[in-house]
Amino acid sequence: MATTSESRSHNSHKDSRHPKYYVINEWFNRKKSLLLTLGVVSIMLLFLLHLTVITVQIVLGSIAEKFVILTTIILISIIAISVIWKGIAPIAICAIGLTLTSIGILFPIYSVNMVREVHYRSSYGFATEQSIFNASHGYFFQGIGMIVFSIIIGYKPGLLYIRNRPEPSHIVWEKYPIWHNNTKVVEGYNDPTLVLKSLMTEEEKYLLWHYEFVLTDIYGTPYLVKPNGYVPKSSTIFRDKVSGTMIGKINNFYCC
Secondary structure (H helix, E strand, C coil), X not given: CHHHHHHHHHHHHHHHHHHHHHXXXXXXXXXXXXXXXXXXXXXXXXXXXXXXXXXXXXXXXXXXXXXXHHHHHHHXXXXXXXXXXXXXXXXXXXXXXXXXXXXXXXXXXXXXXXXXXXEECCEEEECCHHHHHHHHHHHHHHHHHHHHHHHHHHHCHHHHCCCCCCCCHHHHHHCCCXXXXXXXXXXXXXXXXXXXXXXXXXXXXXXHHHCCEEEEEECCEEXXXXXXXXXXXXXXXXXXCCCCCECEEECCEEEC
16 A cells, blocks of 8 residues: 555656646747747857957956856857757757867967977977967867757758658558458449458468558559458559569568
């Protein structure tokens, strides 16, 4: 009895969280156009901020430095909010992108003192202002690319699909009506019926357990028929032109 009470208490606690989840999700859905717009505008402002940082020399500890840091935090936060409700994959990609973008913006500010000779073990080099800017550009544009990619995944994943790609199997078969044996009325025809198996070879009957439906021509219209179904005597099974085997639906996969 105690277990039952505990189970009910756990379920009621779990259910009590559901309305809040749906309310939050519904709010994001209602505001998705606004969130997407704010995200795109924030990306554009990050571009301007990045160009400003690499053009104007910003002194450490100055008001300009604090302004850049605060603006960067605000803009990346807006972008994060626009993606955070779209799933794990967009969140993960966007988080990496935001990190790289932030480094790309702030790197030139804190790398001014790096313009000097560099010694590391047996290696020797000289860090120039141009090399710092190149590194900054690399971080920034890679980060922006990942942010844009995460937004596409979250809002318009169809843009990533290849044109003229094969249709998913469930869509391929949805265009064919299902034949319901004698309950299906076809006006103008009155043929005697027979079991669909009688139109198959012995080998096809042996493999019939693979099939959920068999594509059959009934009065000139293709129908999906159950393997043990009954069809008019004049019906024919669709077969592959090369192999001559039946065409049918097998657990949502195309088989012929």
